[in-house]
Amino acid sequence: MYKPQNNGKMSLEQTACEDLKAFERRLTEVIDCLQPATQRWRILLAIITICTAIGAYYWLTDPHTSDVSFPQSLINHPFFTTSSLMLLILFMTGIHKKVIAPSIITARTRLVLTDFNMSCDDTGKLILKPRPTMQQVSTS
Template identity: 75%
Template sequence: MSLEQTEDLKAFERRLTEIISQLQPVTGRWRMVLVFITICTATGAWSWLWDPDTSQVSFMQSLWNHPFFTLSCVMLVFLFLCGIHKRVVAPSIISSRCRQVLSDYNMSCDDTGKLILKPRPTT
C-alpha cells in the first residue's frame, strides 16, 4: 500500500468517525423524545383502559374523556410518520451501509466509524 493510499484511508476514517460522532448527540435527543412520548402514551393507555366509563361510552367519547392519552398517541403516530425511527438509528444505518460498500474492498468498520482491514484472501 502506498503512502497516498494510506493517507486516503486515514482521511476517510476521520471523516466517517466525525460524521457518526456528530450524529450521536442528535440521536440521543431523538431517543429521549421517543422514550418520553412512549411513556406518556403507555401511562395514558393505562388510565384509559382502567377507567370504568370506557366500556360504557362510545370510542370517540372515551378518547374525548382522556385527552392525555389521545394527544400522546397522536404525537407518537405523528413522530413515526415524520421519520423518528430513522433519526433514532441514523448512526447504525450509516455504519451498516459503509460496511456493505467496504466489503468490496476487503474492509469493514465498527459502529464508531473506525476502519477494520481484513486479511487479503489467498488465491
C-alpha cells in the same frame, strides 16, 4: 542530510494510506456528529412512549370507558389522545429511522467496504482485513 529519493512525491502506498486515514477521520466525524441528535430523538421517543402507555393504562382502567362511545372516551382522556397522536406523528415523520441513523450509516458503509476487503466498527474506525490468498479465492 536526508533527501527523498522520489523528489518529494509520495508513493502509491503512502497516498492510499493517507486517503484511508482521511476517509476514517471523516467517517468517525459524521458518526460522532449524529450521536447527540440521535440521543435526543431516543429520549423524545421514550418519553412519548411512556406517556402513551400511562395514558392507555388510565384509559383502559376507567370504568366509564365501556359505557361511552369511542370518540367520547378519547375526549374524556386527553392525555392519552394527545400522546397517542404525538407518537403517531413522530412515526410518520420517520423517528424510527432517526433513532438508529448511526447504525444505518455504519451498516451501509460496511456493505460498501466489503468490496475493498475492509470493514468498520460502530464508531467508524476502519478495520483492514487480510488480503485473500489465491487458494482462498479459488475455493470461494
